[in-house]
Amino acid sequence: MPKRFFQHINQFTTITQQEFEQILPFFEVNQLKKKQLLVEGNTTCDTIHFVLEGCVHMYFIGENGTKRTIKFAIENWWISDFLAFFQGSHTDFYIQAVETTKVLSINAKNHDALLDKFPALEKYFRIIYQISYGASLNKFRYLFDYSKEQIYFHFVKEFPDFAQRVPQYLIASFLGLTPEYVSEIRKKHVLKPA
Amino acid sequence: MPKRFFQHINQFTTITQQEFEQILPFFEVNQLKKKQLLVEGNTTCDTIHFVLEGCVHMYFIGENGTKRTIKFAIENWWISDFLAFFQGSHTDFYIQAVETTKVLSINAKNHDALLDKFPALEKYFRIIYQISYGASLNKFRYLFDYSKEQIYFHFVKEFPDFAQRVPQYLIASFLGLTPEYVSEIRKKHVLKPA
Numbered sequence: 483m484p485k486r487f488f489q490h491i492n493q494f495t496t497i498t499q500q501e502f503e504q505i506l507p508f509f510e511v512n513q514l515k516k517k518q519l520l521v522e523g524n525t526t527c528d529t530i531h532f533v534l535e536g537c538v539h540m541y542f543i544g545e546n547g548t549k550r551t552i553k554f555a556i557e558n559w560w561i562s563d564f565l566a567f568f569q570g571s572h573t574d575f576y577i578q579a580v581e582t583t584k585v586l587s588i589n590a591k592n593h594d595a596l597l598d599k600f601p602a603l604e605k606y607f608r609i610i611y612q613i614s615y616g617a618s619l620n621k622f623r624y625l626f627d628y629s630k631e632q633i634y635f636h637f638v639k640e641f642p643d644f645a646q647r648v649p650q651y652l653i654a655s656f657l658g659l660t661p662e663y664v665s666e667i668r669k670k671h672v673l674k675p676a
Numbered sequence: 677m678p679k680r681f682f683q684h685i686n687q688f689t690t691i692t693q694q695e696f697e698q699i700l701p702f703f704e705v706n707q708l709k710k711k712q713l714l715v716e717g718n719t720t721c722d723t724i725h726f727v728l729e730g731c732v733h734m735y736f737i738g739e740n741g742t743k744r745t746i747k748f749a750i751e752n753w754w755i756s757d758f759l760a761f762f763q764g765s766h767t768d769f770y771i772q773a774v775e776t777t778k779v780l781s782i783n784a785k786n787h788d789a790l791l792d793k794f795p796a797l798e799k800y801f802r803i804i805y806q807i808s809y810g811a812s813l814n815k816f817r818y819l820f821d822y823s824k825e826q827i828y829f830h831f832v833k834e835f836p837d838f839a840q841r842v843p844q845y846l847i848a849s850f851l852g853l854t855p856e857y858v859s860e861i862r863k864k865h866v867l868k869p870a
Contacts (some may be wrong), residue, residue, distance in 0.1 A: 522797025540813075544821045552816045568803070575815070582864060597799070604798035605791070608764070611805035616759025618812040619734075622746045623768070625819075626852060627738045 486534060487586060490558050495605040505603070508596040514538070514579035515601040520587075525574035527566035528590045533559050536583025536649055540575050541655070548565055550654040560610055580648055592670070625658065631667050633657050679826050680728060681780060684752050689799040702790040703780040708732070708773035714781075721760035721767035722784045727753050730777025731841055732768050735849070745849040748774070748838055754804055772844055819852065825849050842866070 488502045497505065504538055512531070514520055520531060520538060531538075540553040542560055552575070555561035563573035568591060588596065591673045597603055637657055638645040645653065650668070651661040691699065706725070708714055714725060714732060725732075727749045733828045734747040734755055746769070747756035757767035764784060782790065791797055818830055831851055832839040839847065844862070845855040 541815050550820050552813060552815075552820070563804050563810065563813065565814060568806055568810060575813075592832050601795055601798070604795070604802050608798050608802035608805060611802060611809050612762055615805050615809035616757065616762060617724065618809060618816075619746060619757065619769075620724060620759060621810075622815075623736055624743075626744050626746070627736065 484534065484549065484586070486557065487532060488493065488625065490532075491603070491606050495602045497602055499601065499627055501600060501602075505596065505600060508592040509588045512585045512587050514546065514585070515581040516581050518579045519576060520578035520579065520583075521562075521573070521575065523574050523576040524568065524671050527563045527575075528570060529587050530560055530562035530564065530567055530593065531555075531577070531585040531587045533557055533561065534584045534587075535642075537580040538577050538583055538585070539648075539652055539656075540577045540578070540582055543674060546666055549576075551652050554652075554656065556647070560614075564611070580652065615630040630657075630659055630663060634659065634664060634667055635671075678728065678816070679701050680751065681726060682832040684726075685784075685797070685800050688803040689796045690693075691794065691796055695796075699794060702786040703782045706779045706781050707710070708777040708779070710773055710775050711774045713770060714773065714777075714779065715767070715769065715771035717757075717768050719767065721757045721763065721769075722764060723781050724754055724756035724758070724761055724787065724864065725771070725779040727751055727755065728778045728780055730779075731774040732771050732777055733774055733842075733846055733850070734771045736768050736770070736811070743770075743849065748842065748846075748850065750837060750841070754808075767789045769835075774846065813842055824851075824857060828853065828858060828861055836853060 488499070491502070495617055496592040512520060514536070519566065521529070523525070523543065535557060537554065537556045538561060539551045540563070541549045541551045544550050552560060561577060563575045566573040592643040597607070615661055624633060628636060634657060637653065650664050678700055682693070685691055685696070690717050704830070706714060709729070715723070715739065716782040729751060730750065731750045732755060732858070733745045735743045735745045747755060752852060755771060757769045761784065791801070796800040818827060822830060831847065844858050855863040
């Protein structure tokens with residue numbers, strides 16, 4: 483299974499199989515059942531996670547008590563409150579399994595030691611964060627500019643894997659739509675395909 | 677002036693003054709007058725920019741023709757459409773000077789050559805993007821959860837420098853508020869300080 487992680491690293495930087503065997507012990511494997519929490523909100527954020535198999539979502543609990551999803555991660559995606567992780571501070575975000583999930587987790591101490599020992603991984607993480615940050619700037623664009631229907635169809639087109647796997651109410655939460663609205667435009671789309 | 681850039685790099689990684697002298701020629705200096713465009717939308721994005729002095733904003737033109745600011749950068753901030761830069765693709769975003777501005781710009785070819793020659797800079801950029809991405813996840817949180825008034829005061833508290841320097845209509849655009857609304861809550865705040 484970690485073979486997937488080895489391949490992912492080698493998409494962006496170069497490490498050998500031997501190096502990878504030295505890299506793996508810096509991580510721990512976490513197995514999650516559906517709906518199990520990986521990260522509890524209101525705790526110190528000292529870990530980042532790479533999804534080997536399955537799907538998780540990150541959410542906060544709003545002032546009115548509603549859960550609001552701000553990020554998903556499926557295979558080959560990293561997830562954490564990266565600012566709190568960098569600062570070693572408190573996070574408000576929860577991370578929960580959407581389905582049976584296996585992640586590789588690394589804490590801050592191991593993360594720093596790993597990057598000191600394998601500087602090639604600085605390039606790997608630089609590119610991961612560069613792409614993620616760039617993509618989030620685009621998300622602001624479509625949140626600000628698109629109609630609700632456009633937001634939904636943009637998401638389905640960009641991330642067909644999610645749209646298949648993730649319950650409708652979580653997609654609605656992520657896109658800032660009501661579940662009823664998503665259900666409505668899905669029905670409309672089935673009746674009148676574009 | 678580039679001394680500021682040298683210090684900024686050394687906040688996150690370690691380079692010597694001699695190395696810095698070899699690093700600088702990879703960049704070009706761009707001087708901008710107030711309102712001058714640094715990047716034109718609908719062009720290939722092949723450059724990222726570091727603000728030495730001044731302030732710029734990045735915006736797109738919405739479907740209804742309105743300009744919408746999605747990011748500011750003042751001294752020591754990087755700005756670009758980082759996803760398009762990584763992919764070497766087309767950007768929809770414009771970058772414009774808010775005041776007289778001086779930036780250091782590096783194109784993709786020089787960027788790759790620079791990081792090959794000075795791998796210590798991988799760490800620098802990894803941390804820059806990690807912080808920026810983490811901060812953008814928090815921005816989704818407050819955009820989704822806060823009232824308009826909370827969004828405005830959160831921004832003013834987090835970024836007092838911007839609030840002083842940037843015209844009110846750009847702050848309004850960035851926060852998804854109308855200029856009239858910002859003007860109103862500013863007045864209210866002056867009359868009834870918190």
